Amino acid sequence: MIDLHCHILPNIDDGPKTIEASLEMARHAAETGIKTIIATPHHKNGSYENPKQTIIQNVQTYNDRLKAEGIDIVVQPGQENRIFGEISEDYDAGMLQTIADTSYILIELPSSHVPRYTGRLLFDLQVKGLKPIIVHPERNSEIISHPDTLYHLVEKGILTQVTASSATGHFGKKIQKFTFELIEAQMAHFIASDAHNVTSRSFKLREAYEVVEKEYGIEARFYFQENAELVVRNQTVYAGQPERIKKKKFLGIF
Ligand SMILES: [Fe+2]
Structure with missing residues (x-):
């Protein structure tokens, strides 16, 4: 298995x-x-702030240590980039690290909303040949209440990665349900751990693939696992035609 999103390097962020x-x-x-x-x-x-060079150096040292410890894992460089106004300029300046030096790059939105300039900034990155992957859209409040916001981005070729713990239900039933809705609407292309430790924010990747297989069959599991492999090989991933998620109207007292 390949994990495309993980905070494993020591003493560099909240990992x-x-x-x-x-x-x-x-x-x-x-x-x-x-x-x-x-x-x-x-x-x-x-x-x-962890620019590309810092990450590369840390990954090198870390892989040496893994070898010395006899741990059979290879770590490759990536970066979780919070979207911001000058992200394109930062890429030009060599500050951004794509996934394993491919065209794929992880993009994080703020947790509460989707900034108005998101579509334009992601398009600027696409023009430069990059393939942005929005991380954990299932945990973004605006996307949860207005899934069309994400639909309009995915429609334009933006990819998304849901978090393993969301699929397994570790972030609650509501997040799990929305994760399934994204999968069913072909608005999720990858599953990754976003692990920070082995306790409260652990991997759960195998469990998530098992949940997906149970819900949607083995083909769905292969789809996600293969897409992760295609990214690392810098090949084109499978992305179906997204569908809009119809949110049920609130039938309360209003
Ligand atoms: Fe993360």
């Missing part, structure tokens, strides 16, 4: 604080069948 905690994560990942992890430290999210 593990120590190398020991980080290695515990790696061992746990290996035990659950993960072979490749894309290390995706936060960048420009208001708390952390």
Whole structure:
């Protein structure tokens, strides 16, 4: 298995604080069948700045340590980029790290809303040959209440990654239900862990694939697993025609 989104590097963001905690994560990942992890430290999210060079150096050192410890995992560089006005300029300046040096790049929206300029900024990145992947749209309040916001982006070729723990129900029933709605509407293209530790924010990737297989059959599981492989090989992923999610009108007292 390949995990496209993971905060595994020690002491670089809100992932593990120590190398020991980080290695515990790696061992746990290996035990659950993960072979490749894309290390995706936060960048420009208001708390952390981790430009490309910092990530590359950390990944190199970390892979040496994994080898020395005999942990059968390969870590490749990535980055979780909070969307911001100058993201395109930052890419030109060599600050952004794509997933394993491919054309695919993780983009994080604020949790509460979708900034009005999102479509234009993502389009600017697409023009530069990048393939933006919006991370955990199922946890964004505006997208939950107005799924059309996401639909209009996916319609234009934007990809999305749902979080494994959302599919398994670890973020609650409401998030799980919306994750399923996104999958059914062909608005989810990848599943990744977004793991930060082995306790409250663990991997759950194998569990998520099992849930998807149980809900939608083995073909759905293969779809997501294969898409992750295609990303790392920098090949075109499978993306179906998205459908709009009809939100039920609130039939309350109003
Ligand atoms: Fe993340």
